[in-house]
Amino acid sequence: xxxxxxxxxxxxxxxxxxxxxxxxxxxxxxxxxxxxxxxxxxxxxxxxxxxxxxxxxxxxxxxxxxxxxxxxxxxxxxxxxxxxxxxxxxxxxxxxxxxxxxxxxxxxxxxxxxxxxxxxxxxxxxxxxxxxxxxxxxxxxxxxxxxxxxxxxxxxxxxxxxxxxxxxxxxxxxxxxxxxxxxxxxxxxxxxxxxxxxxxxxxxxxxxxxxxxxxxxxxxxxxxxxxxxxxxxxxxxx
Amino acid sequence: xxxxxxxxxxxxxxxxxxxxxxxxxxxxxxxxxxxxxxxxxxxxxxxxxxxxxxxxxxxxxxxxxxxxxxxxxxxxxxxxxxxxxxxxxxxxxxxxxxxxxxxxxxxxxxxxxxxxxxxxxxxxxxxxxxxxxxxxxxxxxxxxxxxxxxxxxxxxxxxxxxxxxxxxxxxxxxxxxxxxxxxxxxxxxxxxxxxxxxxxxxxxxxxxxxxxxxxxxxxx
Numbered sequence: 001x002x003x004x005x006x007x008x009x010x011x012x013x014x015x016x017x018x019x020x021x022x023x024x025x026x027x028x029x030x031x032x033x034x035x036x037x038x039x040x041x042x043x044x045x046x047x048x049x050x051x052x053x054x055x056x057x058x059x060x061x062x063x064x065x066x067x068x069x070x071x072x073x074x075x076x077x078x079x080x081x082x083x084x085x086x087x088x089x090x091x092x093x094x095x096x097x098x099x100x101x102x103x104x105x106x107x108x109x110x111x112x113x114x115x116x117x118x119x120x121x122x123x124x125x126x127x128x129x130x131x132x133x134x135x136x137x138x139x140x141x142x143x144x145x146x147x148x149x150x151x152x153x154x155x156x157x158x159x160x161x162x163x164x165x166x167x168x169x170x171x172x173x174x175x176x177x178x179x180x181x182x183x184x185x186x187x188x189x190x191x192x193x194x195x196x197x198x199x200x201x202x203x204x205x206x207x208x209x210x211x212x213x214x215x216x217x218x219x220x221x222x223x224x225x226x227x228x229x230x231x232x233x234x235x236x237x238x
Numbered sequence: 239x240x241x242x243x244x245x246x247x248x249x250x251x252x253x254x255x256x257x258x259x260x261x262x263x264x265x266x267x268x269x270x271x272x273x274x275x276x277x278x279x280x281x282x283x284x285x286x287x288x289x290x291x292x293x294x295x296x297x298x299x300x301x302x303x304x305x306x307x308x309x310x311x312x313x314x315x316x317x318x319x320x321x322x323x324x325x326x327x328x329x330x331x332x333x334x335x336x337x338x339x340x341x342x343x344x345x346x347x348x349x350x351x352x353x354x355x356x357x358x359x360x361x362x363x364x365x366x367x368x369x370x371x372x373x374x375x376x377x378x379x380x381x382x383x384x385x386x387x388x389x390x391x392x393x394x395x396x397x398x399x400x401x402x403x404x405x406x407x408x409x410x411x412x413x414x415x416x417x418x419x420x421x422x423x424x425x426x427x428x429x430x431x432x433x434x435x436x437x438x439x440x441x442x443x444x445x446x447x448x449x450x451x452x453x454x455x456x457x458x
Contacts, residue, residue, distance in 0.1 A: 060438040061431050062399035065410055069431070072423045154304035161306075161403055168307055175314070188318030191311040195303045202302035 003186055004193060007174050014170030015197070021156040021166055024088050026149055029095030036096065037103025038129065051100060058097035064158055066090045071162045087159040095152055102148065106141035107133055139216045146209030150202045157198075168194060246425050249416055256412030257433060263326065263408060264395045267333035271394065272387070274334060275341025282342065283349050293342065300339035305400055308332050313404045329401040333394055340390040348383025349375065381452050388445035392438055399434075409433060 004011070040051040058066065067090035074081045074089075081089065110133045118132040160169035171194040178186045278293045300308070312335075313328040323331060352375045360370040402411035413426045 057435075060396070060435050062396040062410065062434055064399045064402065065413075065427070065430060065434065068410075068414060069427045072417060073427060076423060150302065154302075157304040157306040168304065168310075171307075172310070185314075185318065187310075187314040188316070191307065191315040195299075195307050195311055198303045198307055199299055203298060206298075206302055 003174065003178065003189065007170075010174070011167070011170055014165060014167035015201075017165060018153065018156050018159075018167040021084065021087060021091075021159060021164065022149065022153045025091040025095050025152050025156070028088065028092035029099045029148070029152070030145070032092065032096035033099025033103050036100040037107065040100065040104045041107045051104075055097045055100050058093045063090070063094050063155060064161065066094055067158055067162060083159065083163045086162060087156070087164050091152060091155055091158075094155070095148060098148055098151070099145065102141055102144045103137070106137035106139075109140050110136045142216065143209050143213035146205060146212060150205045150209070153202055153205065154198065167197070241428075242422060242425055245420070245422050246429055249422075249426075249429075252412050252416065253409065253429060253433070256407060256409040259406065260395075260398050260408040263329050263333065263401065263406070264398045267330050267337060267398070268391045268394055270330065270334040271337035271341050271390075274338030275345045275387070278338065278342035279345035279349060282346050297339045297342055300336055305332070305336050305397055306403060308336060309400055309404060325401075325404060325406045328404065329398070329406050333398060333401075336397070337390050337394045340393075341387060344383050344386040344390060345379065347386065348379035348381075351382045352378050381456075384452060385445065385449055388441070388448070392441050392445070395437060395441065396434065 036051050036054065039047050042048075061069075067087055070081070070090040070093075071083065071086040074086060114132055114136065115128060118128040123132065156164075156166055157168040159166045160172060163169070165173070171190050175185070175187050175190050178184065178190075278297070281290050281293050284290075309328070309332040312323070312332045313325070316323065316328075356374060356378075357370060360374055361367075365373070398408060399410040401408055402414060405411065407415075409430055413430045417423050417426050
């Protein structure tokens with residue numbers, strides 16, 4: 001406890017770093033996910049295949065390997081990435097692969113007659129996406145995206161392995177410092193506290209995701225019956 | 239900087255040793271996590287008082303904390319309680335606990351598809367609870383739960399790479415270790431990416447085959 005108070009500014013700094021890492025990653029993942037997810041619903045087979053390869057590649061390679069890869073290989077191509085940037089890139093590749101699947105499933109869940117009616121009303125392709133399919137798809141996209149954010153917050157702990165001083169790394173440093181300076185090993189307390197704080201952050205997010213899901217589902221019943229049958233997109237584990 | 243195949247050929251035995259450890263850890267953890275999943279799901283479904291609340295808490299806790307932090311807690315933290323585990327067993331334990339939480343949910347999801355009506359019908363036909371479970375509930379639950387159980391197992395295999403952080407000499411560890419000595423970055427990463435991809439794709443191929451087989455009675 002005393003340890004916690006003494007290191008409070010340091011810990012808060014770590015949490016801030018974790019959150020900014022998570023948000024930066026979420027930002028890039030969302031952009032890539034929406035672009036690729038939309039492309040995957042177009043009627044070009046080669047586009048679909050390309051997106052599929054991207055998704056499978058980054059989901060099937062362990063995230064750690066992915067981050068190390070960006071961290072170690074980018075400099076060889078003359079790109080000097082800071083650890084923060086390397087982790088952001090690595091996590092964004094992984095996050096966007098997961099996000100793409102969510103977006104694709106969201107668009108696929110929009111009933112076919114919606115697309116057909118929109119086309120019959122003379123809307124252009126992009127108008128259908130923006131005004132008809134998009135808003136409906138968003139409803140099934142948002143809750144899993146909150147889930148993705150939870151996973152991203154958890155995944156930022158991998159930043160510690162390449163030297164980003166985020167929350168987990170802060171915990172590691174505190175353990176090392178105390179062991180060296182004071183001669184006792186507080187690993188149990190510190191890592192226990194780290195777990196608890198992650199739990200608080202992530203379960204708040206998960207709770208928010210569930211709330212959003214319920215909320216969006218409840219909204220649906222207000223629409224005239226039979227207009228909207230949005231199925232929950234299939235989301236997978238990290 | 240050119241791609242040096244001879245170097246890779248040289249390091250191949252080391253990589254294979256790493257791969258073997260990865261497979262050992264993963265296989266052991268998969269078996270144990272399914273066991274955890276079965277017990278946990280049974281407790282949840284049977285609504286054993288108090289214990290089922292603990293299971294809910296366990297699942298929530300694992301799902302909302304990073305695996306890396308769990309791993310460090312087990313490897314560095316538990317000795318503070320006098321529980322000193324070897325590298326290997328710390329890894330197995332943390333992967334088991336992590337995947338176990340997901341398996342509980344997967345199996346429970348499967349079991350919940352077996353409706354109340356089926357149970358009543360089975361009991362009125364004079365089946366014992368055990369025979370009902372073995373002959374009716376389990377086969378149905380497996381069909382629903384199996385795909386996500388296999389997904390979790392594949393994730394476990396990928397996440398075994400987390401164990402390099404505590405220094406278990408599995409595949410990723412070997413690769414990073416060699417890179418820090420020889421700076422053959424591209425070759426090493428290409429090699430382990432290909433190995434992981436091959437492992438995961440093989441597993442998911444068998445997973446989809448199995449799923450297909452199990453669904454045979456339901457196909458028209």
